[in-house]
Amino acid sequence: MNYKNYPRRHYLQYPTPIEHLPQLSNYLGCGVEIFVKRDDLLPGAAGGNKTRKLEFLVADALKEGADTLITCGSMQSNHCRLTASWAVKEGLDCHLILKSGSESSYKEDNTSGNYFLNKLLGAKIGDIVHANSDLDSLMIDKADLLKQEGKRPYIIPIGGSNSIGTIGYVACAEETIAQLRAMKLDINHIVIPSGSAGTQAGIIAGMTHINDNIQVHGINVSRKKIEQENLVLNLANETAGKLGYSDKIPKDFVTCYDEYVGEGYAIPTKEMIETVKLFARLEGLLLDPVYSGKAAAGMLDLIKQGKFKKGSKILFFHTGGVPALYSYMNCWK
Numbered sequence: 001m002n003y004k005n006y007p008r009r010h011y012l013q014y015p016t017p018i019e020h021l022p023q024l025s026n027y028l029g030c031g032v033e034i035f036v037k038r039d040d041l042l043p044g045a046a047g048g049n050k051t052r053k054l055e056f057l058v059a060d061a062l063k064e065g066a067d068t069l070i071t072c073g074s075m076q077s078n079h080c081r082l083t084a085s086w087a088v089k090e091g092l093d094c095h096l097i098l099k100s101g102s103e104s105s106y107k108e109d110n111t112s113g114n115y116f117l118n119k120l121l122g123a124k125i126g127d128i129v130h131a132n133s134d135l136d137s138l139m140i141d142k143a144d145l146l147k148q149e150g151k152r153p154y155i156i157p158i159g160g161s162n163s164i165g166t167i168g169y170v171a172c173a174e175e176t177i178a179q180l181r182a183m184k185l186d187i188n189h190i191v192i193p194s195g196s197a198g199t200q201a202g203i204i205a206g207m208t209h210i211n212d213n214i215q216v217h218g219i220n221v222s223r224k225k226i227e228q229e230n231l232v233l234n235l236a237n238e239t240a241g242k243l244g245y246s247d248k249i250p251k252d253f254v255t256c257y258d259e260y261v262g263e264g265y266a267i268p269t270k271e272m273i274e275t276v277k278l279f280a281r282l283e284g285l286l287l288d289p290v291y292s293g294k295a296a297a298g299m300l301d302l303i304k305q306g307k308f309k310k311g312s313k314i315l316f317f318h319t320g321g322v323p324a325l326y327s328y329m330n331c332w333k
């Protein structure tokens with residue numbers, strides 16, 4: 001695929017594993033088989049999906065001659081942690097703009113998890129900003145300040161989800177299809193968490209280009225269905241356009257579900273709590289409370305509703321986020 005023309009840092013030495021979850025599949029007893037793509041095992045401090053986007057984003061930063069990365073996210077952002085981690089590896093400075101959570105009944109422990117890891121990795125973190133702050137303009141202000149100090153900053157948008165970062169998941173679509181062919185494994189559905197949208201958009205752009213007919217189901221972690229579907233579709237088309245793919249991706253290739261968000265982003269749901277425990281105890285697999293836990297809860301509910309035909313094979317993308325478990329320990333007490 002022609003993303004090969006884009007500069008890329010090769011952070012992955014091997015494809016991430018695809019594993020069968022026989023005990024979970026048996027337990028559900030609905031005649032579907034569940035497999036997992038272990039993107040939680042990607043390289044970079046404590047792993048997770050942002051490493052694939054950063055292969056292309058950091059390469060672009062280096063091409064531009066940057067010596068500093070700036071990005072933003074929530075207090076428990078996995079994207080910030082992985083940006084900080086790859087910045088260390090590349091010898092770049094890293095500035096993070098972190099926002100506090102929205103007002104909710106649940107207060108995660110923000111002294112631990114990713115916030116702690118960001119500090120351990122030496123990222124520069126200023127004052128925590130209000131949940132409703134305009135993070136894009138704060139990053140531009142930070143870049144201006146750093147330029148006055150003679151630095152060469154490069155801004156990475158929230159979640160790494162622009163058309164450059166999204167190429168990482170186009171490459172992942174190709175990797176996954178090659179792996180499934182080698183394993184002679186016929187997958188009918190992919191289930192994937194959908195946040196800043198680059199992961200789902202890249203998979204859809206890649207799958208559409210390869211002309212594979214696996215259906216992709218995004219489980220929202222924050223937005224409403226239509227809003228998220230538009231975000232994914234636009235980013236998928238923008239990325240496909242950048243790569244010179246001629247065909248527009250049809251609207252009905254993009255499906256998102258908003259039934260599993262609960263009260264809001266990063267606020268635990270009862271189903272997430274149960275699902276994280278179930279995966280841990282049946283498969284020894286650690287999900288996270290914000291993304292993969294809610295996405296897996298959504299997948300189990302869709303299976304129970306009979307959304308997937310008997311005999312279907314489902315590939316669940318485990319996108320990482322495990323460090324956030326430590327800041328949500330109270331959920332399992």
Ligand SMILES: *Cc1c(COP(=O)(O)O)cnc(C)c1O
Nearest residue numbers: 078195196197199291319320321
């Ligand atoms: C960022 C993130 C996601 C969502 O990916 P997007 O590309 O932002 O939609 C899913 N899981 C984890 C663990 C993440 O950190």
